[in-house]
Amino acid sequence: TQLLEQSPQFLSIQEGENLTVYCNSSSVFSSLQWYRQEPGEGPVLLVTVVTGGEVKKLKRLTFQFGDARKDSSLHITAAQPGDTGLYLCAGGMDSSYKLIFGSGTRLLVRP
Amino acid sequence: NAGVTQTPKFRVLKTGQSMTLLCAQDMNHEYMYWYRQDPGMGLRLIHYSVGEGTTAKGEVPDGYNVSRLKKQNFLLGLESAAPSQTSVYFCASSYGLAAYNEQFFGPGTRLTVL
Numbered sequence: 001t002q003l004l005e006q007s008p009q010f011l012s013i014q015e016g017e018n019l020t021v022y023c024n025s026s027s028v029f030s031s032l033q034w035y036r037q038e039p040g041e042g043p044v045l046l047v048t049v050v051t052g053g054e055v056k057k058l059k060r061l062t063f064q065f066g067d068a069r070k071d072s073s074l075h076i077t078a079a080q081p082g083d084t085g086l087y088l089c090a091g092g093m094d095s096s097y098k099l100i101f102g103s104g105t106r107l108l109v110r111p
Numbered sequence: 112n113a114g115v116t117q118t119p120k121f122r123v124l125k126t127g128q129s130m131t132l133l134c135a136q137d138m139n140h141e142y143m144y145w146y147r148q149d150p151g152m153g154l155r156l157i158h159y160s161v162g163e164g165t166t167a168k169g170e171v172p173d174g175y176n177v178s179r180l181k182k183q184n185f186l187l188g189l190e191s192a193a194p195s196q197t198s199v200y201f202c203a204s205s206y207g208l209a210a211y212n213e214q215f216f217g218p219g220t221r222l223t224v225l
Binding site for chain 2: 004006009029030031033041042043044045050065088090092093094096097098099101102103104111
């Protein structure tokens with residue numbers, strides 16, 4: 001069974017702080033996606049990474065795919081209250097139509 | 112362009128009752144998915160469809176059935192609801208293979224089974 005473990009499960013920080021969220025697996029994935037979900041809504045895609053070692057930046061968010069394509073990280077610089085939400089990583093395999101989702105990191109950024 | 116819509120938004124059932132959740136997408140996507148989301152467990156795939164008239168089991172299919180009679184609609188049925196099916200249900204669709212294509216999610220249906 002392919003599993004994606006996210007850490008930490010919960011994170012409460014002050015506005016302006018930096019943070020990193022991790023997504024780890026013992027399986028190799030063809031791609032890794034990160035989604036953000038706000039209360040009462042469905043997840044929304046932030047980024048897809050497909051190459052080992054790949055780094056993508058989206059404004060203050062930096063995403064990295066591990067060299068072995070088993071792990072990924074999301075780094076947020078100078079967090080803002082608008083970054084509050086549930087962050088989900090999801091792994092995809094060439095041989096499958098499905099995504100495997102991690103259990104999520106719930107982030108609260110306090111003003 | 113509504114994207115992915117789900118009905119109903121909320122529902123309370125008694126154990127043993129049946130219901131159908133409706134998902135509709137207007138993006139002409141081939142692939143559609145039903146997930147359930149429980150606290151601390153992320154999203155788990157129930158069933159999915161790779162095209163009109165086709166369905167397949169996901170990670171947690173027991174107690175659910177699905178149908179995809181039209182490309183734009185994907186129905187999830189509970190024949191005899193159980194308290195363990197209390198959850199938030201999300202429908203999603205994508206243009207192509209999940210690994211390389213964005214999944215677009217609906218707003219969810221919050222189901223409580225008493």
